[in-house]
Amino acid sequence: MGRYQQDVMVGQHMLIADEPLSVGGSDAGPAPFDLLMSALGACTSMTLRMYAERKGLALTRISVALSHEKIDLDGSPRDRINRSITLDGDLSPEQRQRLLEIANKCPIHRALSQPLLIASTLVESGFTPTLSVE
Template sequence: MTVTARSLENLQVEIQASNHHILADEPLSAGGDDKGPSPYDLLLSSLAACKVMTVHLYARRKKWPVETVTLTMNHRKVAADECEDCETEGKSPVDIIECEISFAGELDEVQIKRLAEIADRCPVHRTLTSETKIRTAVV
């Protein structure tokens, strides 16, 4: 999997992912032109899409009647000492991603609970919560 990003005018970035083109930008408040989603918008979008797809794949395999999965996500930074369940200590910033998920379909409480667990096992969620190395090379 390869994604290519190229700077355009101001803070706009043209992204090519497989056969798809995306324009990323920063909001006006951050000095951008607000012509596309911000990097954090794209990060949350990737996570949300992965969770929804993973739930649908699991439900299909189980033949559970999931009609729609709806996710709302938000991101914020807090000081580590404001986060009760964080390992980092002190004033260092910690990223908090909060997710609300709902399911439409004839599902019982056991199925709903299981689908929420499955959503947290999507590949992007696992990447974000496991050790990840990012290596940058000048070419």
């Protein structure tokens, strides 16, 4: 196992997270920020698919591309995720605009777009996975 490599248990699924070679990892899996962006991309696509199916829209394919950058906002450093959504299908301009509005309502987008509270505690126990998501 690499220096930074982590086994991530999500229910019955196991993932590997790691850092790229450029920062001392072994690049055995996505970096944590890449996993975060993957969650946003997957949630966006799933939310759009559910909406399109409910409304009977002719949406045939969804592609979500994400990138991350550090920006300066009023003198404060901030993280910005750029999300580019490609919608294939016979959709009107109004339907496309509505789908963009729906994309902004996906649960991960909502969580990341507001102050997020994280409660951390130390737990004493026997062997547990390095990371576990419940």
